[in-house]
Amino acid sequence: MSEAGPKPRMRSRRIAGRNQAGRAGATIAALKPSSDRPDFLGFGLGLRPQHYSEILEGDPPIDWFEIISENYMVPGGKPLHMLDRIRERYPVVMHGVSMSIASTAPVNYDYLRDLKRLADRVAPRWISDHLCWTGVHGKNLHDLLPIPYTQEALDHVVERVQTVQEFLGRPLTLENVSTYVQFGTSEMAEWEFLAELTARTGCFLLFDVNNVYVSAFNHGYDPETFIAGIPQDRVVQFHLAGHSHMETHIIDTHDHPVCDDVWTLYESAVRRFGAVSTMIERDDNIPPLAELVAEVNKARKIAAGVLGADGRNGRTQ
Numbered sequence: 001m002s003e004a005g006p007k008p009r010m011r012s013r014r015i016a017g018r019n020q021a022g023r024a025g026a027t028i029a030a031l032k033p034s035s036d037r038p039d040f041l042g043f044g045l046g047l048r049p050q051h052y053s054e055i056l057e058g059d060p061p062i063d064w065f066e067i068i069s070e071n072y073m074v075p076g077g078k079p080l081h082m083l084d085r086i087r088e089r090y091p092v093v094m095h096g097v098s099m100s101i102a103s104t105a106p107v108n109y110d111y112l113r114d115l116k117r118l119a120d121r122v123a124p125r126w127i128s129d130h131l132c133w134t135g136v137h138g139k140n141l142h143d144l145l146p147i148p149y150t151q152e153a154l155d156h157v158v159e160r161v162q163t164v165q166e167f168l169g170r171p172l173t174l175e176n177v178s179t180y181v182q183f184g185t186s187e188m189a190e191w192e193f194l195a196e197l198t199a200r201t202g203c204f205l206l207f208d209v210n211n212v213y214v215s216a217f218n219h220g221y222d223p224e225t226f227i228a229g230i231p232q233d234r235v236v237q238f239h240l241a242g243h244s245h246m247e248t249h250i251i252d253t254h255d256h257p258v259c260d261d262v263w264t265l266y267e268s269a270v271r272r273f274g275a276v277s278t279m280i281e282r283d284d285n286i287p288p289l290a291e292l293v294a295e296v297n298k299a300r301k302i303a304a305g306v307l308g309a310d311g312r313n314g315r316t317q
Contacts, residue, residue, distance in 0.1 A: 037204070038125050038236050041091050043300045044279035051289045052082045060293055062090070066279050069096040069127070073114040083122065092124050093237070093277075095206075098140060099129035101164065101174065102147045102157050105136045112167050119168070126236060128173035128206045131157070131194070148183035149193040154200075161201040173236055175206035178214040178243075178252035190215070191229030198234040205230065207273070208239035209266045210258070210281075214250045223265055227272050235273045240266060240299060241281040255284035258295055263302065270306045278303065 042063030047055075054060070065086065072080055086092075098111065119127060132144040147153050165172050176194060188196075194205060207230065216223035240263075242256030258266075258280070270276070280295045 037233060038277075040275045041093075041125060041277040043296045043303075044093075044277065045292055045296055046095075046279060046281045046283070047083075047086065047092075048282070048286055049079070049082075050286050051292075052086070054289045056082075056085055060289060062293065062296060064091040064093065064125075064277065064279070066093050066095050066281075067122070067124075069094045069115055069118060069129075070098055072122070073118050080121075087122055092122055094119060094122065094124040094127045095175075096127070096129040097144070098134055099164070100132070100134040100140075101129060101160055101172075102131060102153065103133035103136055104156070105138070107160060107163055109167070112164065116168055126173045126204065127168065127170065128175055128237065130177050131174045131197075132177045144177045146177065146179040146181060146183070149186040149188045149190055150183075151187060154193055154196060157197060158200045161197065161203050165201065165203065171203050172201075173204040173206050175208050175239065176211050176215075177208075178211040178218075178250075180218055180249065180251075182219055189221075189226075189229065191226045195229060195231050198231055203234075204236040205234045206237040206239060207235045207269060207276070208241070209269055210239065210241040210243060210262050211252060213262050213265050214243055214252050217250050224268060227265075227269055230273075232273055235276055238266065238269060238273075238276050238278040238299075239281050240278065240295070253284065254281050257291075258298075263298070266299065267302050267306055270303050275303070275307060 044064035044066060045062050047065040047067050055062075067083065072083055074080065083092075094115075096115065099115075100108070115127070130144050131147070133147060134144060135141045147157075161172055161174070174194075174197070176190065197203065198205060212223045212226050216226065240258045241252070241254045242258055242262075244251045244253045244256065245259075266278075278299045280292055280299065282292060
């Protein structure tokens, strides 16, 4: 990889989530999720401190918010106060960056206790993190690091997911990460690993469309193959984000608008998975809320076009 240009995104993000289910609007009747899958929330946005005031002082057409769990795993302070106010009006989901579910380090029960305490306070619709490792030997590297797709790694992650789910008392939702290297020892494709993981643990998937696009470009596979290999009934959320294209490779930076190719891939994902809660991620170069609402509404329009909805699948402006 070239030394020039942006670095892969470090995920210890500084962030800060509607509790009225009706505001998410109607799901598409012809493509209802399976009975054990969380309800369709509509079209949401990653909650960022820059937008706290505008959200609380207005009524932006956003159906739900995703928060970064670690930013609120504290005993008090302004971020928690703002979150309490926002979650009175909007459903919230929790998204973590430090669970390190694939690490060989022992399960961090202090972290899980703090996470569960926050979940008890926030009542999220689901809790997610990433299929990766973020550190070992007591060191947090603050990045989402890839794993080999081997049977040994699968058995290891299955055991850890089951442990976490038992502790939290709910299914975990795991996200596919963007990657820049592959392991020569891998015995299966990433989508095969994810499919087997969901079958053995009952966990759900956060399908990051941009990450699929980034990894497919970097490693030379067809992103449509990835989509086709994921179980339809386990995907509960889509992420959409921007990236930095470096000609020879793409870096997942979340500092640009969603590009046309990712929108096209999102349309394919909606065709396969149906009505899935969708949100826009932006972690740097954060624009005014109105610009992000426009992207949220673009996702809404694409989904409505695919699913034949009448435009009431969530709130519009």
